[in-house]
Amino acid sequence: xxxxxxxxxxxxxxxxxxxxxxxxxxxxxxxxxxxxxxxxxxxxxxxxxxxxxxxxxxxxxxxxxxxxxxxxxxxxxxxxxxxxxxxxxxxxxxxxxxxxxxxxxxxxxxxxxxxxxxxxxxxxxxxxxxxxxxxxxxxxxxxxxxxxxxxxxxxxxxxxxxxxxxxxxxxxxxxxxxxxxxxxxxxxxxxxxxxxxxxxxxxxxxxxxxxxxxxxxxxxxxxxxxxxxxxxxxxxxxxxxxxxxxxxxxxxxxxxxxxxxxxxxxxxxxxxxxxxxxxxxxxxxxxxxxxxxxxxxxxxxxxxxxxxxxxxxxxxxxxxxxxxxxxxxxxxxxxxxxxxxxxxxxxxxxxxxxxxxxxxxxxxxxxxx
Numbered sequence: 001x002x003x004x005x006x007x008x009x010x011x012x013x014x015x016x017x018x019x020x021x022x023x024x025x026x027x028x029x030x031x032x033x034x035x036x037x038x039x040x041x042x043x044x045x046x047x048x049x050x051x052x053x054x055x056x057x058x059x060x061x062x063x064x065x066x067x068x069x070x071x072x073x074x075x076x077x078x079x080x081x082x083x084x085x086x087x088x089x090x091x092x093x094x095x096x097x098x099x100x101x102x103x104x105x106x107x108x109x110x111x112x113x114x115x116x117x118x119x120x121x122x123x124x125x126x127x128x129x130x131x132x133x134x135x136x137x138x139x140x141x142x143x144x145x146x147x148x149x150x151x152x153x154x155x156x157x158x159x160x161x162x163x164x165x166x167x168x169x170x171x172x173x174x175x176x177x178x179x180x181x182x183x184x185x186x187x188x189x190x191x192x193x194x195x196x197x198x199x200x201x202x203x204x205x206x207x208x209x210x211x212x213x214x215x216x217x218x219x220x221x222x223x224x225x226x227x228x229x230x231x232x233x234x235x236x237x238x239x240x241x242x243x244x245x246x247x248x249x250x251x252x253x254x255x256x257x258x259x260x261x262x263x264x265x266x267x268x269x270x271x272x273x274x275x276x277x278x279x280x281x282x283x284x285x286x287x288x289x290x291x292x293x294x295x296x297x298x299x300x301x302x303x304x305x306x307x308x309x310x311x312x313x314x315x316x317x318x319x320x321x322x323x324x325x326x327x328x329x330x331x332x333x334x335x336x337x338x339x340x341x342x343x344x345x346x347x348x349x350x351x352x353x354x355x356x357x358x359x360x361x362x363x364x365x366x367x368x369x
Contacts, residue, residue: 083268083269092312111322112322114319128153129153129190130155131158132156133166133167135160136167137168137175138177141178141181144178144182153187155187156218159196161194172205184217185212188216188218189215190220191219193219193220194226195221195225197238200220204241204244204245213248213250215249217252219254220302221256222257224257224283225258236289239297241254242301245300246296254301255283255300256303257280259272259275259279259304262275272306273321273324276321277325280301281328283301284298294329294333305321
């Protein structure tokens with residue numbers, strides 16, 4: 001559970017109960033809107049048939065067992081609420097969301113509420129990415145190679161921000177040491193550099209000098225994270241890098257909008273969504289001032305959210321985010337049916353995280369499970 005301090009900090013979310021962001025989440029949980037929180041039962045074939053040895057479920061029988069367990073307490077006791085006041089039921093069934101008329105649409109179709117591809121690669125439906133944060137570049141390299149040999153498909157290097165809790169990159173030699181033996185064209189590289197544009201440029205130069213321009217790198221420069229450290233924000237530099245990366249690495253993403261700090265500070269789901277929308281709007285406006293098209297900013301961005309243990313609420317949040325970002329891009333004149341410009345809507349790096357007040361990637365390397 002969250003600490004008392006975090007619960008107190010999140011009370012500010014109560015004022016968003018009637019906001020559009022909260023309503024987007026609520027409609028997903030009620031079955032009347034686009035942010036479907038749970039998978040509805042369908043007649044699709046089940047190759048594993050996990051339920052084959054059990055009798056069909058009966059809602060009335062389940063309700064009777066629940067009433068017995070409640071021992072006189074009202075059923076409403078089982079209905080929880082999020083920090084935004086969204087009701088969370090103990091059970092969702094086909095009656096809550098008839099799958100035959102799923103208003104979320106189909107995967108691969110605008111507004112890409114259920115993702116930007118219709119079908120996933122059956123051999124690799126998920127990209128398994130391991131975070132590496134050992135300060136010494138050589139030690140980080142050894143750990144990354146071991147992780148790749150162990151089966152992960154991608155490495156994310158968390159770079160040092162002056163606190164000794166990330167890979168220390170000072171020059172091109174450090175980059176070469178950290179990436180020695182890693183085939184970036186096969187194992188996509190991701191960075192967690194914060195607002196360190198100089199370090200990100202070193203990695204981009206490394207890839208360009210080795211003719212790895214088709215590599216699907218995620219440079220993840222996040223200029224707005226400087227606000228959290230009370231440092232100046234250099235949006236023009238971030239926009240310039242995004243334009244350069246777009247021209248040099250067509251399959252890469254240059255910028256990251258990281259909404260996790262909003263959550264870790266005690267923010268609600270609606271506040272996390274609001275922070276991400278505000279950050280993207282700031283980047284789009286900065287691009288406009290520097291004559292960088294919104295298409296380039298959007299296609300070169302990655303949105304990151306925290307994903308906790310409540311799968312229904314978190315899925316609703318991610319689908320709400322896709323819908324909200326599609327609307328934002330449409331307001332910028334981007335065709336919402338064009339998949340290429342939907343990267344920030346459909347592409348999320350969702351890091352699983354329990355409500356312990358600490359995310360996995362924030363631990364010291366020696367503390368990682």
